[in-house]
Amino acid sequence: xxxxxxxxxxxxxxxxxxxxxxxxxxxxxxxxxxxxxxxxxxxxxxxxxxxxxxxxxxxxxxxxxxxxxxxxxxxxxxxxxxxxxxxxxxxxxxxxxxxxxxxxxxxxxxxxxxxxxxxxxxxxxxxxxxxxxxxxxxxxxxxxxxxxxxxxxxxxxxxxxxxxxxxxxxxxxxxxxxxxxxxxxxxxxxxxxxxxxxxxxxxxxxxxxxxxxxxxxxxxxxxxxxxxxxxxxxxxxxxxxxxxxxxxxxxxxxxxxxxxxxxxxxxxxxxxxxxxxxxxxxxxxxxxxxxxxxxxxxxxxxxxxxxxxxxxxxxxxxxxx
Amino acid sequence: xxxxxxxxxxxxxxxxxxxxxxxxxxxxxxxxxxxxxxxxxxxxxxxxxxxxxxxxxxxxxxxxxxxxxxxxxxxxxxxxxxxxxxxxxxxxxxxxxxxxxxxxxxxxxxxxxxxxxxxxxxxxxxxxxxxxxxxxxxxxxxxxxxxxxxxxxxxxxxxxxxxxxxxxxxxxxxxxxxxxxxxxxxxxxxxxxxxxxxxxxxxxxxxxxxxxxxxxxxxxxxxxxxxxxxxxxxxxxxxxxxxxxxxxxxxxxxxxxxxxxxxxxxxxxxxxxxxxxxxxxxxxxxxxxxxxxxxxxxxxxxxxxxxxxxxxxxxxxxxxxxxxxxxxxxxxxxxxxxxxxxxxxxxxxxxxxxxxxxxxxxxxxxxxxxxxxxxxxxxxxxxxxxxxxxxxxxxxxxxxxxxxxxxxxxxxxxxxxxxxxxxxxxxxxxxxxxxxxxxxxxxxxx
Numbered sequence: 001x002x003x004x005x006x007x008x009x010x011x012x013x014x015x016x017x018x019x020x021x022x023x024x025x026x027x028x029x030x031x032x033x034x035x036x037x038x039x040x041x042x043x044x045x046x047x048x049x050x051x052x053x054x055x056x057x058x059x060x061x062x063x064x065x066x067x068x069x070x071x072x073x074x075x076x077x078x079x080x081x082x083x084x085x086x087x088x089x090x091x092x093x094x095x096x097x098x099x100x101x102x103x104x105x106x107x108x109x110x111x112x113x114x115x116x117x118x119x120x121x122x123x124x125x126x127x128x129x130x131x132x133x134x135x136x137x138x139x140x141x142x143x144x145x146x147x148x149x150x151x152x153x154x155x156x157x158x159x160x161x162x163x164x165x166x167x168x169x170x171x172x173x174x175x176x177x178x179x180x181x182x183x184x185x186x187x188x189x190x191x192x193x194x195x196x197x198x199x200x201x202x203x204x205x206x207x208x209x210x211x212x213x214x215x216x217x218x219x220x221x222x223x224x225x226x227x228x229x230x231x232x233x234x235x236x237x238x239x240x241x242x243x244x245x246x247x248x249x250x251x252x253x254x255x256x257x258x259x260x261x262x263x264x265x266x267x268x269x270x271x272x273x274x275x276x277x278x279x280x281x282x283x284x285x286x287x288x289x290x291x292x293x294x295x296x297x298x299x300x301x302x303x304x305x306x307x308x309x310x311x312x313x314x315x316x317x318x319x320x321x
Numbered sequence: 322x323x324x325x326x327x328x329x330x331x332x333x334x335x336x337x338x339x340x341x342x343x344x345x346x347x348x349x350x351x352x353x354x355x356x357x358x359x360x361x362x363x364x365x366x367x368x369x370x371x372x373x374x375x376x377x378x379x380x381x382x383x384x385x386x387x388x389x390x391x392x393x394x395x396x397x398x399x400x401x402x403x404x405x406x407x408x409x410x411x412x413x414x415x416x417x418x419x420x421x422x423x424x425x426x427x428x429x430x431x432x433x434x435x436x437x438x439x440x441x442x443x444x445x446x447x448x449x450x451x452x453x454x455x456x457x458x459x460x461x462x463x464x465x466x467x468x469x470x471x472x473x474x475x476x477x478x479x480x481x482x483x484x485x486x487x488x489x490x491x492x493x494x495x496x497x498x499x500x501x502x503x504x505x506x507x508x509x510x511x512x513x514x515x516x517x518x519x520x521x522x523x524x525x526x527x528x529x530x531x532x533x534x535x536x537x538x539x540x541x542x543x544x545x546x547x548x549x550x551x552x553x554x555x556x557x558x559x560x561x562x563x564x565x566x567x568x569x570x571x572x573x574x575x576x577x578x579x580x581x582x583x584x585x586x587x588x589x590x591x592x593x594x595x596x597x598x599x600x601x602x603x604x605x606x607x608x609x610x611x612x613x614x615x616x617x618x619x620x621x622x623x624x625x626x627x628x629x630x631x632x633x634x635x636x637x638x639x640x641x642x643x644x645x646x647x648x649x650x651x652x653x654x655x656x657x658x659x660x661x662x663x664x665x666x667x668x669x670x671x672x673x674x675x676x677x678x679x680x681x682x683x684x685x686x687x688x689x690x691x692x693x694x695x696x697x698x699x700x701x702x703x704x705x706x707x708x709x710x711x712x713x714x715x716x717x718x719x720x721x722x723x724x725x726x727x728x729x730x731x732x733x734x735x736x737x738x739x740x741x742x743x744x745x746x747x748x749x750x751x752x753x754x755x756x757x758x759x760x761x762x763x764x765x766x767x
Contacts, residue, residue: 060629060630061629061630064605064608064629065608065629152419152423153419153422153423154423155423156419156420156422156423156424156425157422157423157424159423159425160423160424160425161424258410258412258416259416259419259420259423262408264406264408272410275410275411275412276383276384276409276410276411277384278384278411279383279384279385279386279626280381280382280383280384280386280387280409281604281623281626281627282531282604283604283626283627284384285604
């Protein structure tokens with residue numbers, strides 16, 4: 001953190017003027033005006049979402065002709081948009097409910113896989129001594145700068161034609177159809193998430209006290225034992241923090257799903273359906289208001305229920321440093 | 322900790338359960354048996370029996386239109402045993418090259434840009450059509466249409482749907498009340514605009530905002546005018562870069578379009594001044610016609626779907642369209658339009674059978690009966706086209722006097738046609754002068 005180390009007279013300063021710059025800043029941020037300003041900012045930030053929410057209950061003709069604020073002078077309420085979105089008539093694309101399942105089937109494994117691999121890798125990189133460990137860590141760290149867009153075509157080729165080295169087929173094509181394509185999406189999301197996950201978890205795992213590990217080893221614990229009984233419980237906040245990141249990212253992802261899952265109703269997630277819901281020429285865009293709200297329900301629930309871990313996870317990093 | 326671990330186990334079990342459940346839901350109805358041999362299937366016998374074969378198709382057609390598409394080839398599927406697995410995506414143009422490069426190309430793609438088809442042909446990705454498809458296409462479509470997919474002497478795909486862009490939308494009701502008549506020549510059009518402007522209403526409304534594609538409605542305007550002032554031959558040279566993008570004829574066309582689009586007296590009814598064109602979405606741009614705030618709106622036949630619910634689209638209804646008049650009668654009756662072409666990335670017999678079927682008259686009539694569709698297929702029976710605007714469009718496309726030209730921005734290389742041309746039009750609407758806009762676009766065409 002900053003150098004805001006309280007001096008001996010810190011207690012007395014509460015009433016008087018703080019002497020350090022940081023102290024003055026802190027005092028100002030704690031004042032009533034600052035609270036008011038932050039409240040106003042929070043309100044301003046919420047207005048667009050609120051407008052979208054109000055819009056989602058307005059009839060199509062109103063949405064298309066006037067702004068959402070007219071709702072307050074001329075309230076017109078309808079659930080038709082939600083009806084359209086949830087139980088829509090489009091037979092080839094099905095109803096939103098089935099895409100919900102697809103989204104969950106994509107998201108949950110795509111969060112658990114990188115979480116499992118990354119925590120194991122982080123432990124090994126932090127507490128197991130082997131040759132080239134630091135170089136390996138640097139390589140993983142550096143991989144974060146590779147934009148995933150660059151990997152899309154090669155990865156797709158890897159799935160559809162396999163790997164051939166000098167004319168020899170090293171890996172056959174996956175040749176997946178329909179629901180099996182979930183595996184491709186899990187694979188892709190796991191690949192793209194690992195560098196960051198390893199980096200994040202490594203920072204937590206390496207900060208665990210050395211005494212703890214040594215004590216466990218003296219008691220005869222093996223690496224798997226230490227990992228399970230000591231490391232995992234201690235890094236739960238970090239795991240939760242990463243899980244939230246990854247969950248929100250995968251849930252909101254359109255690009256990776258479009259390429260690796262395809263747009264068929266067997267595998268396409270909510271985002272893909274949302275993107276095509278407005279029709280070929282965008283003439284049904286009023287549905288997007290309700291669709292957006294249906295799709296953010298799950299991330300909201302996840303975020304709110306794991307929020308305390310999130311904050312704790314972020315704090316753990318800063319305080320221990 | 323045991324508690325946390327059991328929760329973990331629960332989560333994993335839950336995931337597996339869901340995945341298996343999803344997998345279980347998907348299977349079951351894949352088995353399909355062909356009922357070839359029955360009376361309705363006699364017409365499909367020539368496509369052969371391909372029981373249990375699957376053909377994947379990829380396009381930008383989605384939602385309700387995708388349903389209609391699936392409905393239109395239902396009988397073909399039942400009779401031949403081919404299952405057509407169609408997938409529509411709004412990111413079609415961007416996704417298709419990615420899938421092709423990744424070795425994951427669909428069997429068929431309905432591509433609306435001849436420029437993109439050429440790119441795939443150059444990349445050696447597309448397969449020329451079978452002889453049967455070619456014969457079918459040549460019998461049903463005019464050479465004007467087929468030349469767009471004939472590359473290096475090989476034919477790569479027949480058109481599927483089409484649309485007519487040379488339309489001006491108006492309100493027959495308002496016109497009747499005020500005693501106006503739909504114009505048939507350019508001079509009449511300008512005279513009518515002046516009359517309407519004098520009555521206190523701004524005659525034209527326009528909007529070119531369309532997300533990433535902002536600017537395209539204006540490119541249609543320019544192309545339509547150029548086709549009328551310079552003629553189809555000059556237009557062809559322009560789209561293939563035989564003449565520079567900023568040729569004097571193009572400057573003239575743009576200036577002429579400007580006499581309407583950049584005339585404060587004429588635009589932008591219901592929205593504001595000239596600059597509001599750039600910020601008005603194309604979906605909303607014509608809507609003021611229904612409230613009488615604007616009288617004329619130049620937009621393609623597919624705009625029929627954009628009117629608010631309850632608007633009657635007919636010759637005696639709330640809104641209808643007339644042909645965007647020609648300027649020089651000596652140049653014939655030029656029509657600007659678009660459409661998609663059925664191109665194949667594989668040449669399996671069942672894929673070619675589908676391709677042949679989609680080029681046939683039976684298909685055109687089957688799809689037309691479901692509604693909201695236009696095709697230039699000569700075997701299409703006008704009686705099968707239910708919607709008045711579609712009827713008008715089909716009538717124009719099948720008129721032997723019609724000189725059809727494809728939307729130029731789809732013929733040009735994507736960097737120009739779907740890039741600098743669109744952006745240039747936005748700058749032009751925002752006040753930049755004609756010459757520097759055109760010079761700017763020309764400098765990007767390498």
